[in-house]
Amino acid sequence: MKRTSRDIRTANRYEVLRQIIAASPTSRQELAAATGLSLATVATLVGELLDLGMITEVGFEDSAGGRPRGLVAVHASGGTLIGVDIAETYVRVELFDLALKVLARADEEMRPGESRPEQVVGHVAAAVGSVVAQAGAEGARVLGVGVSVPGQVDRATGVCEYAPNWDWHDVPLLDLLAEHIAYPLYLDNPLRACAVAELWFGAARGSGDAVVVNLGTGVGAGLVLGGGLHRGVSNSAGEWGHTTLVLDGRPCHCGDRGCVETYVGAPGIMRNLREVDPDSPLLHDGDQTATIDALARAVAADDPVALETVRRTARYLGAGIADLVNLLNPQVVVLSSWVAAALGEPLLREVREAVARHALRRPLTGTRIVLSPIPTDPVCLGAATFALEGALQSVGQRVRSRTVSTS
């Protein structure tokens, strides 16, 4: 999509709040230095955030010889945000304060077969009710609820157009949720949730161009380009999992063959393990989480089958990530989601070596490859961030023409 002056104003508003969250308390002068924006622009944006109650004045600091500088900080109790991670086998809901600290959490298990939209919505509503109740008075001031669903979504209409795991087609998920949840709702998918979580709170902070590689049951790449999320013309960019790595290779549920996902998604890793040792005791048939966890423990114990499985997986992953480096030339590639978290440093080391074998020298020298530093569920955090962005967008519109003094 085309970028407008309005988009830039919104992005600047995001960046100032991001910086305040990262370094509270802070002065307008420090914010200007950290963001590269003019002091006047920062002052206007800080005024908007104060108006909304998202930040608060917390006193003054001396400036050498000059007049004291006003300090602002996140107004942690200025409202709450809810992030919903609808995954294949569970629903996780977290409630955050405005510093994006988790105040309450609720998990609902979904048994196989419980995949009708009404059943999933029921679990979400129950978990949202639970976190609001746990948070007590705090829970009453929910500014918005971000919902991540694994599939292709239309953000504007709130329709989940396709969710491969449950074979959902054109499910009006936001309308269904709105029957149970009275707060503003924002729908997107885990790819973009993880990308926005890294952009606000993780390894992509301050990067113009970043790729957040999501390694779970499915895989994908959330793209941060030009300082913002790249969504594409129909909000479906990032389907790296269905780019071809091996023409005519392993069959994929998308109907194609040789997709990246079939080699590095959790079921693909199980297949890599089976190819190394068909009778490996690490294999828990039908249970991805148990298998990946067993694999991680065996790697830590220097088990040769486990090491070879990670090496093979990294070989595929390295070729696929080198494609992203050659095509997009990002500053950073972040490995995110539960498979990356489980296999951690040993996977990262092998991946770095494999990428170096495949990528061109010039794009690669500009690129760092790191594990996600986010300690909690990045999908919940990212979904809550969508709600935060939604709240910031509406305040921007309301107070847009207001002038704020720079003192």
Next chain:
Amino acid sequence: MKRTSRDIRTANRYEVLRQIIAASPTSRQELAAATGLSLATVATLVGELLDLGMITEVGFEDSAGGRPRGLVAVHASGGTLIGVDIAETYVRVELFDLALKVLARADEEMRPGESRPEQVVGHVAAAVGSVVAQAGAEGARVLGVGVSVPGQVDRATGVCEYAPNWDWHDVPLLDLLAEHIAYPLYLDNPLRACAVAELWFGAARGSGDAVVVNLGTGVGAGLVLGGGLHRGVSNSAGEWGHTTLVLDGRPCHCGDRGCVETYVGAPGIMRNLREVDPDSPLLHDGDQTATIDALARAVAADDPVALETVRRTARYLGAGIADLVNLLNPQVVVLSSWVAAALGEPLLREVREAVARHALRRPLTGTRIVLSPIPTDPVCLGAATFALEGALQSVGQRVRSRTVSTS
């Protein structure tokens, strides 16, 4: 890289001139309607372009009931631009007026072995001298010279870091050229030249997100994202030719195996042809241009070997383009450069079918796949456009704070 308010102002300046070039004469009101910018913004930008002599007032039109509206048009004779296409076997130079109409052209052949930087620079200088002389008085007012060289370039320093065909490493090309050419010089590569040509004058006009697929000896993808060229952190984005299509497939000069380029670059297509019929009379050993031309003629004559070769090539190309669609979800994919021009509609038909077999439904429905509509050398045109953008950027800085009335 991060997008700033300044980038947006520059992009708006480009867009207004682009629209004036496309639809001269035109009024500020029409420009505002066409670009979506406010009338005040358009009036400021038009004032800057008038100041620079790039456009000119050409009278008035009646507006129903209102006062007459001033009309502006490109000031074709307000200056000239030169585009330089340094290719593997030739140097082509074109001189353009400000409507980007070709006024003069010069070609220099480069024999194998003539690949030292000084030799190439000599050819460029001779051809630039030739077009300036041909253009006479017009030739004297050159605003800038854009130079495209096939390889990885650092625009800021003017250094060609790597050109695979000649094995150039860290050649200070702009400094060498400046010893012979006194006009402002702008260095970039054919990928980005073709992309900017499509963005200004071709199939990507008005698109926020577009991919310009360059099919020549080498292949690559110029990326237009968020309405502007995506360069990446070290100006080396777009190396789609060296993304993996067949893990462990054909060896590539980059050192890797199975790169897209080895299947759909001109030498790759020759190999596809050889696989269909090792003794085909269409094969001109060592002469890519003659082979691709023979292939195109044979396709037109329904030759079965030629048809099968195009089908195989399109099968590879379709998988590679589907990767771009799935990853970036662009509005348009443009097939550009000499191989695409030679194989034309028959290739396009097969590619569309192959992409449809590989791409996901949702990203694909938003995407058109077309041949480049640019009738001349897109690399020269794009290189000249870099010079035009350079001229617009400097004027923007000079008159930035000036206010222009909106009448």
